[in-house]
Amino acid sequence: MPIPESGAFSEPSQGPLVEARGLSHERDGRRVMHIGDWHLAAGAHALLLGPSGSGKTTFINIVTGLLTPSHGSIRIAGQEMSALPPAGRDALRRQTIGLVFQTLRLIPALSVTANLALAQKLALGRVDTAEIERLIGRVGLAHRAQARPRQLSQGEGQRAAIARALVTRPRLVVADEPTSALDDRNAAAMIDLMFEAADTTGATLLVATHDGRIAPRFANRLDLVAPAAGVAS
Ligand SMILES: Nc1ncnc2c1ncn2[C@@H]1O[C@H](COP(=O)(O)OP(=O)(O)OP(=O)(O)O)[C@@H](O)[C@H]1O
Numbered sequence: 137m138p139i140p141e142s143g144a145f146s147e148p149s150q151g152p153l154v155e156a157r158g159l160s161h162e163r164d165g166r167r168v169m170h171i172g173d174w175h176l177a178a179g180a181h182a183l184l185l186g187p188s189g190s191g192k193t194t195f196i197n198i199v200t201g202l203l204t205p206s207h208g209s210i211r212i213a214g215q216e217m218s219a220l221p222p223a224g225r226d227a228l229r230r231q232t233i234g235l236v237f238q239t240l241r242l243i244p245a246l247s248v249t250a251n252l253a254l255a256q257k258l259a260l261g262r263v264d265t266a267e268i269e270r271l272i273g274r275v276g277l278a279h280r281a282q283a284r285p286r287q288l289s290q291g292e293g294q295r296a297a298i299a300r301a302l303v304t305r306p307r308l309v310v311a312d313e314p315t316s317a318l319d320d321r322n323a324a325a326m327i328d329l330m331f332e333a334a335d336t337t338g339a340t341l342l343v344a345t346h347d348g349r350i351a352p353r354f355a356n357r358l359d360l361v362a363p364a365a366g367v368a369s
């Protein structure tokens with residue numbers, strides 16, 4: 137049983153870490169994502185699968201409070217994300233979730249090191265330089281620590297974004313296609329790192345992917361169906 141390090145995240149709440157009820161989303165009158173009822177227990181690392189356009193990123197945006205679902209609700213660590221005001225959603229996301237965006241969204245004006253430091257400052261109110269250096273080394277970017285995001289290759293950027301998501305020691309790590317630009321060796325290493333972080337800090341992983349290389353590592357799956365395949369209400 138891994139022992140969480142102190143001060144890294146708030147007290148675990150009772151019940152599932154993520155709980156969707158009757159969840160679906162429409163855009164322009166068209167259903168683009170349907171989950172219904174689903175939950176993710178703490179420690180039950182899950183893979184989010186589905187073809188392009190099936191709503192993986194839409195679901196991740198709802199889980200992380202960046203998008204309000206058109207139907208149903210989502211609870212994160214017992215708090216109803218979509219019922220919170222914007223500032224409350226930001227706080228819940230920062231304190232509870234480490235997010236790897238499909239489009240990375242590293243801050244262009246900041247170095248890799250400074251991107252990680254800002255994430256820590258916003259989530260924890262302090263900067264842990266040793267932890268930043270450790271993680272940057274762990275993703276193989278020690279030699280690129282002072283580089284700006286636009287100076288990185290796509291795969292280096294993906295590794296930096298994974299390090300940024302883990303540096304706050306979040307309870308929930310949500311990653312959208314985190315290995316799509318990585319070669320086999322780096323893809324395996326990044327999944328190893330996410331599982332290592334989960335073991336060390338007690339984090340739970342929710343990873344959207346098309347990447348068949350990483351799928352066997354996860355016991356739980358949530359399969360989304362493309363709307364064209366006809367999802368019943
Ligand atoms: N801003 C938007 N306005 C209208 N439709 C959108 C918007 N963003 C996404 N969609 C549509 O919503 C559906 C789900 O998109 P989403 O990005 O969630 O899919 P995805 O499963 O993440 O796909 P991919 O594997 O290609 O990343 C798609 O049909 C997409 O065209």
Ligand SMILES: [Mg+2]
Pocket residue numbers: 192193194238312
């Ligand atoms: Mg997507």
